[in-house]
Structures are given as structure tokens and as C-alpha cells.
Amino acid sequence: MTTVQVELENRSYPIYIDRGAISQLPTVLKELGASGSVAICTDSNVGNLHGDAILSAVREAGVQPVMCMTPAGEQSKRFANVESFIGRFLKAGLDRSSIVVAFGGGVVGDMAAFSAAIYMRGIRFVQVPTTVVAQVDSSVGGKTGVNHALAKNIIGSFHQPSAVVVDLDFLSSLPPRELRAGLAEVIKHGIIADEALFAYMESNADKILAGDVEAMRYPVQRSCEIKAAVVAEDEREHGVRANLNYGHTFGHGVEAASKYTKFLHGEAIALGMRSAAALSRDLGLVDAAFEQRHNACLTQYELPESWPEMPIDAVIEAMRRDKKARAGKMKFVVADAMGHVVHRTDIEDSQVRSALEAIRGS
Ligand SMILES: NC(=O)c1ccc[n+]([C@@H]2O[C@H](COP(=O)([O-])OP(=O)(O)OC[C@H]3O[C@@H](n4cnc5c(N)ncnc54)[C@H](O)[C@@H]3O)[C@@H](O)[C@H]2O)c1
Ligand SMILES: [Zn+2]
Structure with missing residues (x-):
């Protein structure tokens, strides 16, 4: 135990x-x-x-x-x-x-x-x-x-x-689709806080997707450690707890614009993380190789790669309404290395739009 x-x-x-x-x-x-x-x-x-x-x-x-x-x-x-x-x-x-x-x-x-x-x-x-x-x-x-x-x-x-x-x-x-959607949050923990966890997810997809419960021991434990540390530091989300929202500003927009029916939460967050990675690259915080590695891991877990019919304006509107947008300023969590994120509130509308275009994949 x-x-x-x-x-x-x-x-x-x-x-x-x-x-x-x-x-x-x-x-x-x-x-x-x-x-x-x-x-x-x-x-x-x-x-x-x-x-x-x-x-x-x-x-x-x-x-x-x-x-x-x-x-x-x-x-x-x-x-x-x-x-x-x-x-x-x-x-x-x-x-x-x-x-x-x-x-x-x-x-x-x-x-x-x-x-x-x-x-x-x-x-x-x-x-x-x-x-x-x-x-x-x-x-x-x-x-x-x-x-x-x-x-x-x-x-x-x-x-x-x-x-x-x-x-x-x-x-x-657990139904396989629920398992995969939940794993999006584990991959997120790797991206925001622990490259070794991310690497584990890259290397163990076959076992995990085959339902090998033992293979879930390490990612569940590391995820709990990461979340516990963040919560201990910032219980009420005044600062570092917002790291856990990586992919969620975009993802909540996707969920709302799809009326909460098309995607499971983790699936929408996987799309949101792809947009967050595109934005991170657009900002010059990471390179193309980072984005490729980031997205390949999500693909390994059969998480959605794109939403071709995505109504971008509706997604942006929903993002603005999201309770995490304070005083009209949207807050984005972006990656500057595998296992590390920073917060930005200075993102232009055009940058938000092009990060969403990255997942429309038309
Ligand atoms: N409080 C928080 O910090 C926090 C964080 C993330 C998500 N959430 C919330 O969690 C909810 C999503 O949770 P979820 O994805 O677990 O959804 P869920 O609770 O609806 O469970 C998903 C499905 O799996 C079934 N299920 C549960 N355990 C099972 C098992 N062992 N075997 C077979 N079927 C099983 C459920 O009956 C359900 O149909 C959302 O409402 C979200 O807002 C809260
Ligand atoms: Zn989530």
C-alpha cells in the first residue's frame, strides 16, 4: 500500500x-x-x-x-x-x-x-x-x-x-473510452510537472490500453503526488493550482460549444492541450519537436486529434464566458518545457484563433 x-x-x-x-x-x-x-x-x-x-x-x-x-x-x-x-x-x-x-x-x-x-x-x-x-x-x-x-x-x-x-x-x-479520456489528465500531469511521468505514458501505452491494472499503479500514484503538492501549496487556486488547468481554457470552450455531448471531458481536454501546445509554440516557448512529442502521446491513447466541424467563434465565446476568465482577460497555461508550465494573460485574439485552428485540422 x-x-x-x-x-x-x-x-x-x-x-x-x-x-x-x-x-x-x-x-x-x-x-x-x-x-x-x-x-x-x-x-x-x-x-x-x-x-x-x-x-x-x-x-x-x-x-x-x-x-x-x-x-x-x-x-x-x-x-x-x-x-x-x-x-x-x-x-x-x-x-x-x-x-x-x-x-x-x-x-x-x-x-x-x-x-x-x-x-x-x-x-x-x-x-x-x-x-x-x-x-x-x-x-x-x-x-x-x-x-x-x-x-x-x-x-x-x-x-x-x-x-x-x-x-x-x-x-x-471501466469502459475503454472512459479509461482513455481519464488518461488525458494523467498525460496533463506529466506535461505540467513531470517529464518522467510523460515518458512513462509514452512507453507504456500498449499495456495501459490493454487494461493492465498494474501498469496504472505508477501513473495514478504520481498523479496523486503531483495534485497533492499543488493543492498543498495553493488550496484555493490563487496561483500554482491553475497549472492543473493546462488545456482546460481551450477544452472548456470545446466542451461548451459541442453542448457537452460530442466529447467526454478528457477528450475535450486532449483537444484543448493540443491547442495549448500550439499556442506555446506560437509564443516561442517550445519548439516544433515539443509539440510533435506532446501530440503524439495523446494520439497513442487514441484521444481526438481534431474537430473538423468546430465552430471557432462559438468556442471563443464559450472560453470568454468560462468562470476562469477574470475581468474579460483569459488566462492561459502554456508549456515552456516538458514538465513545466507558465501562466499568460497577454494573449491576442488572433493567437487564440490560430491555436484553435490547429485542432480544426481541415
Ligand atoms: N472536483 C474536481 O476537482 C474535479 C476534477 C475533475 C473532474 N471533475 C468532475 O468529474 C466528473 C467526471 O468524472 P468521471 O469522468 O469519473 O465521470 P463519471 O463519474 O460520470 O463516470 C464515468 C462513467 O463511468 C461509470 N463508472 C464509474 N466507475 C466505473 C467502474 N469502475 N467500472 C465501470 N463503470 C464505471 C460511471 O457510472 C459513468 O457512467 C465531471 O463532472 C467533472 O466536472 C471534478
Ligand atoms: Zn479536467
């Missing part, structure tokens, strides 16, 4: 990573002093596939599990379903000392964490992530929330988990 610690003073917590790590959950719950009922928030897919594993782990802690299930999919990440979770908490008699377990991908993780953040002004929760996105990204860092009909992730709060239990074996049942 590997443990990565997220250092946040009195809100510090461990991330346990291993195959079969779910066996650690009873100990985690006991150490947190769980008693009475523990709520398990999950979605229909994860509940059907792995419900028994989580139920028995919670029972082994000597507490009563209360299942709170939501339909699978991003459309479930809305306030009405948070209210449903909270209704279940109330009926089960959860109090200020109770614990919620978020069991699933980022959708369930964000919703369950947000429910825990606002129930009785905040109760503790444990993340048990089951997708690549959740294991390498959303379960760590304490960003919680839901979507509004008018904007994604616009309702939320910071609420750090008490522990994260990453069981790599859950990845075996």
Missing part, C-alpha cells in the same frame, strides 16, 4: 493507493470514529457492478451502510439530486459526527462531497474513486459541486475529504 499525504494543516489527509485497497476502508472508517450509519453515495453503474464490495467493507467497520444511489451520467450532477442525497442522510439519522463515502467517478464524487459539505454545515466524507478521472484528479483537492442548467460546476464549495482510498482494481471494469 502506498500512502500519499495531502498536507493542509488541520485538514491534511492520506490517499491510500493499491490494488485491493478497498480492504483498507474498514480501518479508515474505524480510525475516523465512525458509528451508527454511514452513507454510501454512488451511481447506478458503480452500484450494480461493485455495490457488494463497498457494502461489505462498510459493514466490516461495524457500522450500518445506507445506500444513496443516483442515475449514472453527468446529467445527474445537479442540485435536485443533492437534495435527494440529503433526504437519505436525514432519514438515516446522520448527524454532525457521521461520515459519507463517495463511491464512483467524478460525478458521484463531486455530488457526494458537496452534499457532505452543506449537510449540517459540513460533515466528514471519504472518497473511494472508481474511474481514472476520479483516481488521478477529482477525488483529491476538495473541489466539490454540481452543475446549473446555465453553467457547469458553478455551484460548489471547497471541502476536503478525510481520506481517499484508491483501489486500482476498480479500473478493470
Whole structure:
């Protein structure tokens, strides 16, 4: 078992990573002093596939599990379903000392964490992530929330988990497209912070894409270490945490302009990273060989190379509306070496446009 610690003073917590790590959950719950009922928030897919594993782990802690299930999919990440979770908490008699377990991908993780953040002004929760996105990204860092009909992730709060239990074996049942989309975030971690991680992803694509869970151990662990370090330094995203948004300014524009239906998040981010690399080269921060290497790795993981029908104006408009654009100035994270990024707010409209043209690929 590997443990990565997220250092946040009195809100510090461990991330346990291993195959079969779910066996650690009873100990985690006991150490947190769980008693009475523990709520398990999950979605229909994860509940059907792995419900028994989580139920028995919670029972082994000597507490009563209360299942709170939501339909699978991003459309479930809305306030009405948070209210449903909270209704279940109330009926089960959860109090200020109770614990919620978020069991699933980022959708369930964000919703369950947000429910825990606002129930009785905040109760503790444990993340048990089951997708690549959740294991390498959303379960760590304490960003919680839901979507509004008018904007994604616009309702939320910071609420750090008490522990994260990453069981790599859950990845075996993940649909291949979900696996690949999640790997875009791992590749991103390599680009922003660690050339060795990027090189590992280049060298191990065959194993990883074939579903070799053991091959995921290093990238999941390194991703958690990188995210933990960034969050420890800048929990509320005043500075360095924005590094994690590499590819996201463009990617969020792509997601919104495609009405969140054409691409999975990681796929849109892969396109966004290609634009970020094109912009980095346009700015003279990296050379053509960097961009070629950067993009070849994304292609190895069968992530989208282009969006030929892309409505560039709609993408730019969505980028401007994105909550990360402050006072009309768009902020870009660009690479100046493999494993290192910088922030720029001085980008001309024409440069944004040509970075997007690089992924229209017509
Ligand atoms: N809080 C953060 O910092 C943060 C960071 C990144 C992403 N997010 C959020 O995360 C969400 C995306 O997360 P996601 O990609 O995990 O999506 P998801 O939670 O919708 O999961 C993807 C699909 O895989 C299924 N699934 C989950 N685990 C499975 C397993 N082990 N086997 C088989 N199927 C499984 C789910 O039911 C779902 O259908 C978005 O809402 C995004 O905004 C949050
Ligand atoms: Zn992302």
C-alpha cells in the first residue's frame, strides 16, 4: 500500500493507493470514529457492478451502510439530486459526527462531497474513486459541486475529504473510452510537472490500453503526488493550482460549444492541450519537436486529434464566458518545457484563433 499525504494543516489527509485497497476502508472508517450509519453515495453503474464490495467493507467497520444511489451520467450532477442525497442522510439519522463515502467517478464524487459539505454545515466524507478521472484528479483537492442548467460546476464549495482510498482494481471494469479520456489528465500531469511521468505514458501505452491494472499503479500514484503538492501549496487556486488547468481554457470552450455531448471531458481536454501546445509554440516557448512529442502521446491513447466541424467563434465565446476568465482577460497555461508550465494573460485574439485552428485540422 502506498500512502500519499495531502498536507493542509488541520485538514491534511492520506490517499491510500493499491490494488485491493478497498480492504483498507474498514480501518479508515474505524480510525475516523465512525458509528451508527454511514452513507454510501454512488451511481447506478458503480452500484450494480461493485455495490457488494463497498457494502461489505462498510459493514466490516461495524457500522450500518445506507445506500444513496443516483442515475449514472453527468446529467445527474445537479442540485435536485443533492437534495435527494440529503433526504437519505436525514432519514438515516446522520448527524454532525457521521461520515459519507463517495463511491464512483467524478460525478458521484463531486455530488457526494458537496452534499457532505452543506449537510449540517459540513460533515466528514471519504472518497473511494472508481474511474481514472476520479483516481488521478477529482477525488483529491476538495473541489466539490454540481452543475446549473446555465453553467457547469458553478455551484460548489471547497471541502476536503478525510481520506481517499484508491483501489486500482476498480479500473478493470471501466469502459475503454472512459479509461482513455481519464488518461488525458494523467498525460496533463506529466506535461505540467513531470517529464518522467510523460515518458512513462509514452512507453507504456500498449499495456495501459490493454487494461493492465498494474501498469496504472505508477501513473495514478504520481498523479496523486503531483495534485497533492499543488493543492498543498495553493488550496484555493490563487496561483500554482491553475497549472492543473493546462488545456482546460481551450477544452472548456470545446466542451461548451459541442453542448457537452460530442466529447467526454478528457477528450475535450486532449483537444484543448493540443491547442495549448500550439499556442506555446506560437509564443516561442517550445519548439516544433515539443509539440510533435506532446501530440503524439495523446494520439497513442487514441484521444481526438481534431474537430473538423468546430465552430471557432462559438468556442471563443464559450472560453470568454468560462468562470476562469477574470475581468474579460483569459488566462492561459502554456508549456515552456516538458514538465513545466507558465501562466499568460497577454494573449491576442488572433493567437487564440490560430491555436484553435490547429485542432480544426481541415
Ligand atoms: N472536483 C474536481 O476537482 C474535479 C476534477 C475533475 C473532474 N471533475 C468532475 O468529474 C466528473 C467526471 O468524472 P468521471 O469522468 O469519473 O465521470 P463519471 O463519474 O460520470 O463516470 C464515468 C462513467 O463511468 C461509470 N463508472 C464509474 N466507475 C466505473 C467502474 N469502475 N467500472 C465501470 N463503470 C464505471 C460511471 O457510472 C459513468 O457512467 C465531471 O463532472 C467533472 O466536472 C471534478
Ligand atoms: Zn479536467
